[in-house]
Amino acid sequence: LDHRIYNQEWGSVLQHIDSSDLYKETALTSDRGWANDTIADGWLIAIARRERFTIVTDETKNANINRINPSKACKIPDIASDLGVRCITMLDFFKEIGLKI
Structure with a gap:
C-alpha cells in the first residue's frame, strides 16, 4: 500500500490538530509529533477515515x-473520535469477532 495516496487526508488530520486549542504545538512538531511523516498515528487515522x-x-x-x-x-x-473514525479496544474487537478462549 502506497501511503502517499492518503496525503490529503493526513493533511486534514494535521490541520485538525493544529487548529484545536486542546493541543500544544509540540503535538505536531516534536520528534514524536504527528507532523513527522514517519509517525504512524496520523496516517492510521487518515487511512481509516478515507477507507x-x-x-x-x-x-x-x-x-x-x-x-x-x-x-x-x-x-x-481522541483524534479518531473528533474526526468520526471508529476506534475500539482489542477486547471489543475480540467480542465483535466472537473469539472464545
Missing part, C-alpha cells in the same frame, strides 16, 4: 484534555 476502517488499539483517551492546559501529545482515540 471507513475501524482502528483497534488499547491506547486510551486523554481524560484530562482541556483548553486551559493543552496536551503536548495526541492520542489516537
Whole structure:
C-alpha cells in the first residue's frame, strides 16, 4: 500500500490538530509529533477515515484534555473520535469477532 495516496487526508488530520486549542504545538512538531511523516498515528487515522476502517488499539483517551492546559501529545482515540473514525479496544474487537478462549 502506497501511503502517499492518503496525503490529503493526513493533511486534514494535521490541520485538525493544529487548529484545536486542546493541543500544544509540540503535538505536531516534536520528534514524536504527528507532523513527522514517519509517525504512524496520523496516517492510521487518515487511512481509516478515507477507507471507513475501524482502528483497534488499547491506547486510551486523554481524560484530562482541556483548553486551559493543552496536551503536548495526541492520542489516537481522541483524534479518531473528533474526526468520526471508529476506534475500539482489542477486547471489543475480540467480542465483535466472537473469539472464545
